[in-house]
Amino acid sequence: MMENTMETASADNAFSTFHLGASLFGINRLEIQEINKNVEITQVPHPSDYIKGIINLRGQIVTIIDLGRKLGLNPVRKHTDNKNIIVHSENEHIGLLVDAIHDVVHATPHDIEPAPSNIGEIKGKYLQGVLKNENHLIGILNTTEILKD
Amino acid sequence: MAQTSSGTINEPDDTNDRTNASIRVHVGFLDTLMTLAGELVLSRNQLLQGVTTGNLRATEISSQRIDMITSGLQETIMKTRMQPMAKMLNRLNPVVRDQSQQVGKSVALVIEGSEVELDKTILESISNPLTQLVKNCIAHGIETPGERERTGKKAIGNIRVRAFHDAGQVNILISDDGNGLDPLNITNASGNGADLTGVVAHIETLGGLLELDSKKGVGTDITIKLPLTLAIIPSQITCVGRERYAVPQVNLDELLRIPLDQVKERIEKVGDANVVRLRGELLPLLDLSQMLGIEKKYVDLTTGTTLADRRKHIADRRSKRHSLNKEAAVIERVPDLALKLPDRASKDRRSGTRNAVNIAVVSAGAYTYGLIVDQLQDSEEIVVKPVGRHLKRCLAFAGATIMGDGKVALILDISNLAQIAGLSTLPEVRQLTADSEASMHHEGSKTALLTFKNSENEYFAVPLDSVERIERIQTAAIEQIGERKVVQYKGGALPLCQLSQVADVPPLTPKEHQEIVVFKIKDRELGLMVNPPMDTASVFLEIDATTLRQPAIKGSMILHNHTTLMVDVLELARAIHPEWVQ
Numbered sequence: 001m002m003e004n005t006m007e008t009a010s011a012d013n014a015f016s017t018f019h020l021g022a023s024l025f026g027i028n029r030l031e032i033q034e035i036n037k038n039v040e041i042t043q044v045p046h047p048s049d050y051i052k053g054i055i056n057l058r059g060q061i062v063t064i065i066d067l068g069r070k071l072g073l074n075p076v077r078k079h080t081d082n083k084n085i086i087v088h089s090e091n092e093h094i095g096l097l098v099d100a101i102h103d104v105v106h107a108t109p110h111d112i113e114p115a116p117s118n119i120g121e122i123k124g125k126y127l128q129g130v131l132k133n134e135n136h137l138i139g140i141l142n143t144t145e146i147l148k149d
Numbered sequence: 150m151a152q153t154s155s156g157t158i159n160e161p162d163d164t165n166d167r168t169n170a171s172i173r174v175h176v177g178f179l180d181t182l183m184t185l186a187g188e189l190v191l192s193r194n195q196l197l198q199g200v201t202t203g204n205l206r207a208t209e210i211s212s213q214r215i216d217m218i219t220s221g222l223q224e225t226i227m228k229t230r231m232q233p234m235a236k237m238l239n240r241l242n243p244v245v246r247d248q249s250q251q252v253g254k255s256v257a258l259v260i261e262g263s264e265v266e267l268d269k270t271i272l273e274s275i276s277n278p279l280t281q282l283v284k285n286c287i288a289h290g291i292e293t294p295g296e297r298e299r300t301g302k303k304a305i306g307n308i309r310v311r312a313f314h315d316a317g318q319v320n321i322l323i324s325d326d327g328n329g330l331d332p333l334n335i336t337n338a339s340g341n342g343a344d345l346t347g348v349v350a351h352i353e354t355l356g357g358l359l360e361l362d363s364k365k366g367v368g369t370d371i372t373i374k375l376p377l378t379l380a381i382i383p384s385q386i387t388c389v390g391r392e393r394y395a396v397p398q399v400n401l402d403e404l405l406r407i408p409l410d411q412v413k414e415r416i417e418k419v420g421d422a423n424v425v426r427l428r429g430e431l432l433p434l435l436d437l438s439q440m441l442g443i444e445k446k447y448v449d450l451t452t453g454t455t456l457a458d459r460r461k462h463i464a465d466r467r468s469k470r471h472s473l474n475k476e477a478a479v480i481e482r483v484p485d486l487a488l489k490l491p492d493r494a495s496k497d498r499r500s501g502t503r504n505a506v507n508i509a510v511v512s513a514g515a516y517t518y519g520l521i522v523d524q525l526q527d528s529e530e531i532v533v534k535p536v537g538r539h540l541k542r543c544l545a546f547a548g549a550t551i552m553g554d555g556k557v558a559l560i561l562d563i564s565n566l567a568q569i570a571g572l573s574t575l576p577e578v579r580q581l582t583a584d585s586e587a588s589m590h591h592e593g594s595k596t597a598l599l600t601f602k603n604s605e606n607e608y609f610a611v612p613l614d615s616v617e618r619i620e621r622i623q624t625a626a627i628e629q630i631g632e633r634k635v636v637q638y639k640g641g642a643l644p645l646c647q648l649s650q651v652a653d654v655p656p657l658t659p660k661e662h663q664e665i666v667v668f669k670i671k672d673r674e675l676g677l678m679v680n681p682p683m684d685t686a687s688v689f690l691e692i693d694a695t696t697l698r699q700p701a702i703k704g705s706m707i708l709h710n711h712t713t714l715m716v717d718v719l720e721l722a723r724a725i726h727p728e729w730v731q
Contacts, residue, residue, distance in 0.1 A: 042392060042556060042557040042559070043392060044543060044559065045442050045543070046540065046542075046543055047542070048539075054536065054537075054549060055557065056556065056557050060534070061534045061535065061549045061551075062537065063536070063537035063539045063540055090538070092537050149539045149542070
């Protein structure tokens with residue numbers, strides 16, 4: 001684990017991490033409303049193929065985005081481990097569909113390093129940077145960019 | 150709850166949002182709401198108890214009570230948002246004064262029904278359109294005092310604005326005693342033309358309608374019909390594939406179900422598009438599954454499983470087709486041979502109710518069309534919910550709703566769907582079919598042909614009007630008399646022949662049954678033995694009369710990618726029975 005034993009584990013310093021294919025990514029916990037198991041998604045025919053559909057979240061209609069597709073990676077493969085990460089964005093909630101949830105990682109924004117150029121096919125603007133955690137490289141996502149329509 | 154529950158269907162002007170952040174509500178409503186809330190608490194307790202103790206009866210009773218209380222709440226809350234129209238209507242007075250002065254006319258305004266109430270949001274939203282309509286009325290409807298006196302009217306023009314309830318809707322009637330408005334010219338009138346289409350569009354966004362009734366020289370009546378509330382709309386639920394789609398009741402005209410055996414009569418084609426004939430009118434058809442890219446499904450009645458419906462074509466190949474080509478606009482009639490040919494109907498795999506075509510006839514603005522869906526379900530009152538910003542780009546949908554089972558259904562935007570599909574408006578379709586039917590009366594543009602085969606790869610055709618009828622007989626019934634063949638038919642003998650007797654083609658292989666095309670020559674009949682399949686085609690005749698010319702064969706043409714030989718019936722008859730034809 002990182003140097004978090006010395007720091008107070010506050011939401012500021014926590015990142016929810018998850019899998020997309022073989023890669024690990026993270027989102028600042030402050031941006032996350034909740035994480036849901038994959039409920040039944042109503043398909044919506046849409047010009048963008050990364051829009052998976054919409055769900056009913058306690059009376060609110062929430063758009064679900066296939067984060068794999070959006071980032072230019074493989075689409076999220078249907079599995080019982082799939083989860084929707086519900087984030088705040090402007091004045092609505094949007095769900096990001098991911099392959100599986102991983103641990104919460106404690107780190108400060110300070111620890112985020114610039115992404116190396118060989119991070120793969122992901123557009124640079126979608127990444128704030130990377131976090132090194134044990135042997136893993138976690139791509140920290142810029143949700144504002146990702147959720148731009 | 151501060152947040153408005155209305156979604157993409159209603160987007161009031163920003164200015165109104167900012168000005169009226171509070172409303173006056175009669176205390177009586179608040180008392181009713183308190184009582185209902187109390188009732189709800191009691192029923193909720195009863196429900197919880199019923200569920201935890203497994204008491205079905207208690208659960209049933211409380212669910213009924215909650216049903217009634219919910220309706221009461223819905224009604225009461227809606228009423229708290231209702232405001233009298235007085236203030237808005239009275240604002241028309243200065244508008245009329247100013248406008249009439251500006252254009253040099255004299256107009257008297259009478260306002261009735263100020264006490265009629267309307268939902269606050271709709272009220273705010275309708276103010277501008279109403280003003281537009283009144284201004285337009287003064288500018289284009291009411292004549293100048295001079296003109297009025299010349300036609301025997303009083304110099305002062307009259308405009309009456311009356312608000313009233315009718316059939317669950319609020320009506321605003323704007324009547325004038327002016328010159329009458331030409332509906333087609335409204336959109337062409339300078340300046341105000343564009344505003345009026347905007348007005349109509351706006352009213353429809355509110356879920357309302359605009360009706361116009363005008364008499365030249367007498368006056369015009371414009372009626373605006375508005376729903377009582379925006380957030381909850383009655384709708385027709387339809388099903389395509391595995392998803393449900395709601396059609397707002399205000400757009401729904403009727404529901405049609407065309408059983409399979411009527412498809413070829415009622416569904417026709419105009420160019421590439423499918424259309425349905427409804428009480429003499431042709432309506433464009435929009436296949437929702439095709440538009441949304443969803444695989445159609447149907448439920449197999451025997452196994453109950455949901456299967457994919459692989460039919461690609463809606464219209465039967467025997468359906469009537471209209472050509473869209475204006476120069477050669479002729480209706481290609483594909484006559485019904487089913488009466489004469491062997492009975493293939495029973496072998497038709499597309500039978501059963503599951504394959505009937507389900508159509509919701511909808512209209513919005515200038516568009517009226519039939520929406521093809523997999524299933525038609527119940528009519529339901531639904532709560533309109535806004536969709537997220539990524540989906541606002543999908544113009545096909547006006548919002549979403551949450552169904553009783555918690556799943557989401559999308560609400561169709563009937564007007565946008567039509568535009569996206571590139572449908573012709575109703576007047577356009579009428580014009581096209583009128584053109585098409587008018588040119589059908591041109592002689593000799595296209596010829597209807599009957600096609601058949603001799604041997605496997607030989608295709609023949611003959612003009613359809615020379616064909617008397619088609620028969621199918623048992624080969625065993627054919628009698629040979631000398632060199633000639635006949636078959637006993639209706640008390641007489643029908644002479645038979647085949648093409649190999651006259652032209653350089655191979656003879657037919659004997660089979661158990663024989664198809665016969667019967668021609669009438671003078672007052673005699675001749676049966677030509679042929680091979681199926683027989684079909685019809687309607688084409689411009691372009692016969693190559695030299696290359697493959699032979700006795701009884703006029704020439705050839707290319708039909709459906711095959712070289713087809715045109716049979717000369719008269720020559721055929723002359724060759725077989727020279728004594729018939731002098």
